[in-house]
Amino acid sequence: MKHKSRYLSFRVFILFCSMTLLAFIMMFFLTIIAIKDNKYILFVTAGYTAFIVLLYMGFRWVYKPYKETNKTLSLFSEGSILQGIFELRCPLSEQMDDATKRFKVMLDTKELFKLSKKQAEYLALQNQINPHFLYNTLEGIRSEALCSGMDGVANMTEALGTFFRYTISNVDHLVSLEDELSNIQNYYMIQQYRFGDRLNVRVEYEEEEKDALMLLLPKLTLQPIVENSIYHGIERKIGKGNLRIKIQTTTDRLIIVISDDGLGIEKEQLDPLNKKLRSTYLDDVTQLKGKQGGIAIVNVNNRIKLLFGDEYGIYITSTIHVGTDVTITLPKVKE
Numbered sequence: 001m002k003h004k005s006r007y008l009s010f011r012v013f014i015l016f017c018s019m020t021l022l023a024f025i026m027m028f029f030l031t032i033i034a035i036k037d038n039k040y041i042l043f044v045t046a047g048y049t050a051f052i053v054l055l056y057m058g059f060r061w062v063y064k065p066y067k068e069t070n071k072t073l074s075l076f077s078e079g080s081i082l083q084g085i086f087e088l089r090c091p092l093s094e095q096m097d098d099a100t101k102r103f104k105v106m107l108d109t110k111e112l113f114k115l116s117k118k119q120a121e122y123l124a125l126q127n128q129i130n131p132h133f134l135y136n137t138l139e140g141i142r143s144e145a146l147c148s149g150m151d152g153v154a155n156m157t158e159a160l161g162t163f164f165r166y167t168i169s170n171v172d173h174l175v176s177l178e179d180e181l182s183n184i185q186n187y188y189m190i191q192q193y194r195f196g197d198r199l200n201v202r203v204e205y206e207e208e209e210k211d212a213l214m215l216l217l218p219k220l221t222l223q224p225i226v227e228n229s230i231y232h233g234i235e236r237k238i239g240k241g242n243l244r245i246k247i248q249t250t251t252d253r254l255i256i257v258i259s260d261d262g263l264g265i266e267k268e269q270l271d272p273l274n275k276k277l278r279s280t281y282l283d284d285v286t287q288l289k290g291k292q293g294g295i296a297i298v299n300v301n302n303r304i305k306l307l308f309g310d311e312y313g314i315y316i317t318s319t320i321h322v323g324t325d326v327t328i329t330l331p332k333v334k335e
Contacts, residue, residue, distance in 0.1 A: 009066075020055070027051060065090035140193040152193075159189040167220065174216040174333065177247070177254070181213070184222055184245070191230060198240050199230065205247035212249050216333040218303050224296035225258050225314075225326050233262025233324055249332065253312075256328040265318040277301045277314050297326065304330065 004010040027047055034040040069088055076085040086104045091097035137160055144152045163186040166179075181203055188201045205212060226243065234241030246257045265273075276298055301314040308331050318324040 009070075016058075023051060066092075137190055137193075140190075144193065156190065156193055159186045162186050163190060167223075173219055175219045176213065176335075177215050177217060177256075178213040180217065180219070180222045181245070183220075184226055187223055187226065195230075195234075195241075199234060199243070200240065201226070201243045201245070203245045203247070209247065209249055212247050212254060214334070215249075215254050215330075216335060217254065217330050218300075218307060221300055221304070221328065221330075222256070222258070224300050225328070228296055229258060229260040229262065229324065229326070233260040233264070235262075237262050252332055254330045254332050256330070258326045258328070259323060261323040264320040264322055264324055265316070266320065270316060270318050273297070274316055277316070278310075300328075304328070 027044070030040070030044050030047065034044045069090055069092060072084045072088060085100055088097070088100070091100070137156075141153060141156055141160075144156060163183065166183045166186070184201070184203075188199075191199055222245070226245075229243055230241070234243065242261050244257075244259045246259065248255045248257070297314060297316070304313050312329050312331060315327045315329075316324060317327075
């Protein structure tokens with residue numbers, strides 16, 4: 001068992017508490033003397049003010065940054081984040097800052113993939129194997145069987161099997177955009193048994209950009225976002241819902257825009273979400289536990305930034321009762 005007294009942080013904490021207690025005792029006795037002699041009142045008042053100011057400064061300048069740094073290091077040691085340790089706002093010392101920079105240099109892309117595998121597998125279980133999705137799909141199969149449509153049952157079961165095979169195997173791998181779109185096609189086929197012609201999904205790209213289909217991206221980048229658009233944008237909408245996946249490329253980037261004409265997102269929800277998407281930041285990972293739905297987009301965004309850097313990721317624009325655009329920006333990675 002580790003003894004806490006080994007750690008400098010614990011020793012500093014004990015020393016800080018001891019000094020605070022000593023200062024408090026001294027102020028207490030000075031107060032009694034001041035009241036008894038009716039002297040030094042101004043001096044004691046100034047002392048209390050200085051004491052409170054120092055406590056506040058200690059809380060803002062030391063305690064809060066320390067807790068933030070400590071949390072980042074804990075998440076890193078659990079394997080939940082990778083980049084965060086390289087972006088500490090308040091390192092414990094200059095030497096620690098230099099050591100983490102040195103560590104970053106030592107890691108190459110292959111190592112990044114290996115270290116993010118654990119998170120990728122967790123994301124697959126947390127987001128892609130959605131209990132509601134399973135339930136609704138099985139209900140669809142049952143209804144189809146009751147209506148004696150045997151071909152429909154066979155097609156649906158095949159689509160479901162293909163989808164899950166793709167979802168749970170080799171999650172840490174990069175796959176081609178073509179494979180991702182094929183998985184979306186299976187997912188769409190399954191959803192059609194629920195929505196019928198209420199749901200329409202189409203993929204758009206210019207003919208001269210057909211080579212973009214061979215570009216690589218993290219596995220299961222598209223499906224969680226498509227799922228999110230259907231459940232939060234289109235499902236509760238009255239009438240038909242359209243979902244478009246538009247593919248574009250620039251000199252060095254692959255840009256995928258997933259658009260729906262659903263209910264849209266309130267500004268009060270959208271702004272904090274986009275703020276989270278700007279970086280792989282602390283609390284996002286802890287929120288994985290026990291949450292479903294919109295958090296899937298944050299997870300996908302974290303994976304992209306972990307693998308390729310903070311200049312890539314997801315950004316969302318939305319207008320209430322008009323629809324939502326989810327823009328995914330990736331580097332052009334070729335096999």
